[in-house]
Structure formats: C-alpha cells, structure tokens
Amino acid sequence: xxxxxxxxxxxxxxxxxASVAVYLLTGxxxxxxxxxxxxxxxxxxxxxxxxxxxxxxxxxxxxxANRILxxxxxxxxxxxxxxxxxxxxxxxxxxxxxxxxxxxxxLELLAMVAFxxxxxxxxxxxxxxxxxxxxxxxxxVGGMFRGVSSFLQRLMSPEDFQVLxxxxxxxxxGADPALLGVSAIVVGALxxxxxxxxxxxDVVGLGRDLAICLGINHRRLTMVVLVGVALMVGTSTALVGxxxxxxxxxxxxxxxxxxxxxxAWTIPGSILAGxxxxxxxxxxxxxxxxxxxxxSMIVEFVGGITFIVLLLAGGxxx
Numbered sequence: 597x598x599x600x601x602x603x604x605x606x607x608x609x610x611x612x613x614a615s616v617a618v619y620l621l622t623g624x625x626x627x628x629x630x631x632x633x634x635x636x637x638x639x640x641x642x643x644x645x646x647x648x649x650x651x652x653x654x655x656x657x658x659x660x661a662n663r664i665l666x667x668x669x670x671x672x673x674x675x676x677x678x679x680x681x682x683x684x685x686x687x688x689x690x691x692x693x694x695x696x697x698x699x700x701x702x703l704e705l706l707a708m709v710a711f712x713x714x715x716x717x718x719x720x721x722x723x724x725x726x727x728x729x730x731x732x733x734x735x736x737v738g739g740m741f742r743g744v745s746s747f748l749q750r751l752m753s754p755e756d757f758q759v760l761x762x763x764x765x766x767x768x769x770g771a772d773p774a775l776l777g778v779s780a781i782v783v784g785a786l787x788x789x790x791x792x793x794x795x796x797x798d799v800v801g802l803g804r805d806l807a808i809c810l811g812i813n814h815r816r817l818t819m820v821v822l823v824g825v826a827l828m829v830g831t832s833t834a835l836v837g838x839x840x841x842x843x844x845x846x847x848x849x850x851x852x853x854x855x856x857x858x859x860a861w862t863i864p865g866s867i868l869a870g871x872x873x874x875x876x877x878x879x880x881x882x883x884x885x886x887x888x889x890x891x892s893m894i895v896e897f898v899g900g901i902t903f904i905v906l907l908l909a910g911g912x913x914x
Contacts, residue, residue, distance in 0.1 A: 601855065601858070601861040602861075604854050604855065605854060605868070607853075608850075608853060608868040608872070609868060612868045612871045612875070615872050615879070616639060616871070618876075619639060619876075620632065620635055620636070620639065622879070622883065623882075623883060637771070637773050637776070638878065639875065641771040642768055642871065642874040642875050642878060643871050643875075644776065644780055644832070645766075645835070645836055645839065645842075645870075645874065646870030646873070647784075647787055647867045647870070648779075648783045648828040648829065648832035649829070649839055649842050649843040650847060650869065651783075651786070651790055651866055651867065652829050653666055653667060653843030653847040654847050654862050654866045655790060655824065657847060658797050658800055658801045658821070659800060659821050661801075663847075664844075665731065666844050667826070667829045667843065668829070668839075668843075669731055669734055670712060670715065670731070670734040670829075671734045671735070671737045672708050672712065672826065672829050672830060672833060673738070673833060674737075674738035674739070674741035674742050675707065675738075676704060676708065677741070677742070677763075677764060677838065678741040678742075678745045679704055679707060681744075681745040681749060681760060683695065684756050685748045685751065685752060688756060689755060689759035689760070692759075693759070697772040697774060698778075701778075701834050701835070704830070704833070704834040705827075705830045705831060708829070708833065709823075709827055711737075712822070712830070713826070715730060715734060715737070716819055716822055763837060764837070765837060765892040765893060765896075766839050766842075766891075766892035767836055768836055768878065768892070771835050775835055776835075779831050779832075782827060783832075786824045786827055786828050787867075789824065790821075790824065790863055791859075791860075791863055794858075794859035794863065795859075796812060796817060798857075800812060800818070837892070839892065840896060841895075841902065842870070842873075842874075845870075845873060845898055846870035846873060847862075847869075848902060849866075849869035849870075849872075849873065850862050850866040850868070851865075853865060874891075874895070877891050877895060
C-alpha cells in the first residue's frame with residue numbers, strides 16, 4: 597500500500613498541513629491579530645514560491661530530459677541581479693528603495709520574460725532546435741549579466757553596495773502584499789495549465805522521437821512550456837529574489853517521495869515538498885536559530901549539496 601503514489605502524496609499533504617499549522621500557531625503571544633496577519637503574508641509568499649519554483653523545475657526537467665539542470669541556467673537570476681544593480685547604481689540605495697513596488701515588479705518580470713522569449717526564438721527558431729545550444733547561450737549571456745553587474749558594483753560607494761548585497765538573496769518575509777495577488781494569479785493559471793497538459797507532458801518525458809511518433813508537436817509544446825517556465829521563475833524571482841538550487845531540492849524530494857515520473861503526481865508533489873521545505877525551514881529559522889542568518893542561504897546550501905550528490909551519482913552510473 598505504501599508504494600502507491602496516491603498514498604505517498606497523501607502523506608505529503610499531511611506533512612505540509614502540519615508544517616503550516618505549526619508555523620502559524622506556535623509561539624503566539626501579544627497582539628495576535630498582527631502576528632497572525634504577518635505570518636499569513638509570509639506563509640502565502642512561501643507557498644507561492646514553492647509552487648512557482650517547484651512546478652517550473654519539474655517542467656524544465658521534462659523538456660530538457662535532464663534532472664540536474666534548473667531554470668536558473670537560462671540566466672534569469674543573473675538578469676535580476678543586473679537589474680537590481682542598475683537601479684541602485686542609477687538612483688542610489690535610498691532612491692532605489694523608494695521606487696514603486698508594483699511598477700518595479702512589472703518591469704523586472706517583463707524584462708525576464710522578454711529575455712527568455714528572445715533566447716527561445718533566436719536559438720530554437722533561427723539556429724536550430726537544440727536545447728543544448730539554448731542552455732549554453734543562456735549560460736554565456738548569464739555570465740555577461742554577471743560581468744556587467746560586477747563592473748557597476750565596483751563603481752558604487754560601500755554604503756550602496758551593502759544595501760544592494762541584501763538583494764542578492766531571496767527574502768521570503770519582505771514581499772510586498774500588494775504583489776501577492778498578481779503573482780498568485782500568474783502562478784496559479786500556469787500551474788493549472790501544466791496540470792491540464794499533464795498527459796502530453798508524460799509523453800514528452802519519453803523523449804523527442806517517441807513523442808513525435810505518438811502525435812505530439814514536440815517543438816511547439818517545448819516552446820510553450822519554456823515560456824511558462826520563464827513566467828513562473830520570473831514571477832518568483834521578481835517577488836522574493838533569486839532561488840538558484842531550491843527547485844532542484846523540491847523536485848527531487850517529490851521524485852524520491854512519490855516514486856513515479858507521471859506529472860499527475862510530480863506536479864502537486866513538488867508543490868507540497870517545496871512547501872514543507874520552506875515553511876518548515878522558516879519555522880526552524882525563527883524558533884531554533886533565532887533569526888540568525890538567512891533562510892535562503894540554508895535552502896541554497898542544502899540545494900547545492902543536492903546538486904553535487906546528483907552530479908556524483910550521475911558520474912558513477914556512467
């Protein structure tokens with residue numbers, strides 16, 4: 597019975613619900629309305645990021661046929677840091693912090709999606725159909741963004757750079773509540789679309805040749821999925837900041853916990869596994885570590901270890 601994906605998914609649901617309840621209800625004192633409201637906003641942010649990053653990573657693994665890669669390889673995190681660096685360089689630390697949240701969110705999301713569309717159309721359209729070439733170009737362009745960011749950072753004052761450095765890591769507790777509704781609509785619609793296309797995605801996971809033989813327009817579906825991935829990653833990054841290895845952690849937790857590759861299970865499984873990791877990590881960060889450090893650093897550290905383990909495991913198999 598325990599080998600059934602439905603049973604395992606039910607256990608993940610129970611674990612995620614327990615994590616949410618523990619985070620919301622433990623350590624309550626003082627102004628309960630304020631505390632619960634604050635925690636509710638943080639919880640909504642954590643679940644939203646877990647959904648966007650987890651689902652986008654599962655879809656990215658499907659179309660690239662590689663489970664070691666993450667969507668950040670396309671250079672979106674580097675573009676986000678470049679945009680943040682340019683804002684602080686032009687307006688200063690104080691000026692950049694006073695820019696309207698909604699227009700900045702829209703600008704960052706638009707820039708990341710436009711960059712992704714340009715990358716997809718040029719590499720997949722003009723220069724062939726190679727996903728490997730597209731990923732290589734993404735890595736090179738990401739390196740260019742990092743180089744521009746590094747150059748501008750060297751020209752900044754130490755005070756401006758100190759403020760900017762805080763934006764290099766995801767901030768799960770500082771998201772603007774006004775942006776959560778828009779982000780939830782975008783991520784929710786894309787997650788629903790992925791769920792409705794779960795059977796087609798299962799066929800794509802069999803490989804390009806088999807998918808074409810079974811009647812799937814592989815190139816078209818791949819492009820649509822990559823655009824959706826860019827939208828979800830861009831939304832999450834614009835909301836809280838870059839999360840390079842978190843998707844790798846949540847997706848592989850789902851793969852191992854469920855023991856299946858079918859998207860009917862891995863899509864909700866990645867959401868639940870990511871929710872457990874983020875909400876449980878936030879609770880431990882606040883209650884056990886006493887807010888020393890940063891949750892994003894812990895998550896990226898564990899995700900980085902996961903990446904190294906996957907690389908070593910792949911090398912042993914070969």
